[in-house]
Amino acid sequence: MSGRPTIACVIGTRPEAIKMAPVIAALRAAGWARCMVVATAQHRGLLDQMLDRFAITVDHDLDLMTEGQAPADLVARMMPSLDAVLAGEAVDAVLAQGDTTTVLVAALVAFHRRIPFGHVEAGLRTGDLSRPFPEEGYRQMVARIAHWHFAPTAGAADNLRAEGIREDRIHVTGNTGIDTLLDTVRRLAPPAMPDGRLLLLTAHRRESFGPPMRDIFGAVRDLVERHADVTVLYPVHPNPEVGACARELLAGHARITLLPPQDYFDFVALMREATLVLTDSGGIQEEAPALGKPVLVLREQTERPEAVAAGVARIIGTRREAIVEAAGRLLDDPREYRAMARGVSPYGDGHAAGRIERILRQSLRALQPSPD
Secondary structure (H helix, E strand, C coil): CCCCCEEEEEECCHHHHHHHHHHHHHHHHHCCCEEEEEECCCCHHHHHHHHHHCCCCCCEECCCCCCCCCHHHHHHHHHHHHHHHHHHCCCCEEEEECCCHHHHHHHHHHHHCCCCEEEECCCCCCCCCCCCCCHHHHHHHHHHHCCEEEECCHHHHHHHHHCCCCHHHEEECCCHHHHHHHHHHHHCCCCCCCCCEEEEEECCCHHHCCHHHHHHHHHHHHHHHHCCCEEEEEECCCCHHHHHHHHHHHCCCCCEEEECCCCHHHHHHHHHHCCEEEECCHHHHHHHHHCCCCEEECCCCCCCHHHHHCCCEEECCCCHHHHHHHHHHHHHCHHHHHHHCCCCCCCCCCCHHHHHHHHHHHHHHHHCCCCC
């Protein structure tokens, strides 16, 4: 490495763009390194929304998404494409965020080329390779070969220590998603006064396909039928299996609206106006509590236990009766609701990206050979 180092930021999905946007902005504003953005386009349309919204200029677009892509096929196509980019550039570090195929491949390609890899949002664990699948496996595999582990919480850092990761490679930074969230809220217009109570739903996990997904949607219909002032908004994930099930079980009800995938700013506005959030998404488990919204997690386990420990999120699984009971309690009991709607944010203070930028600057300077 000589002169100004090059840091490749690899993104492929909407959540990665949301959570890497502040890191990219911090690196480009600091100016000491060249920040090169590589888009795998693992999720083409959803990624493009965020690239436009956050004005992220892409240096290399691999455009890899295909209809009905399977993880193994995506890995097979992504490895040589991303490797060719790194082979053609003098890259000094690679960064990626989260737990997708894009992250796994970015770490592997960097490892093969002996380029240090930084894992943003490192250390999240459920301990069960089947939940979430394949994300939990990807997280654990990436940890073995990462150079920098940017852990969002002390608990995530403890998970890494328990796996034998060197202490000097673990950095507790907070979650960059909270950086983006707080900046976005500052830009939004004042919230409208809602008519009645809004239940915001997201559901898309592979392990929920089939009967669990049907239970989730059945529970939503039950809740609407039992609470005349409740409406439901559901931005439907583009996966065809999710969409077909949603249309079959939720379409046609006067107080249930199926929406296309929302722009991030629009979705944050919906979260801000929601009474209650039902989700199997990881990022929303972090964002909604920061906005004072109770979160019911439609999964059997979570890699984000901090909100559960703080009492602002609750794991309820996918059983129809359990969802109806837990959501109904919050809708019917004001004390239960107030206990969860406390605006607690255990995932960060909005300054994670700045910490990551400073750590990289100090570390890359230390790695640079002396002139002698």
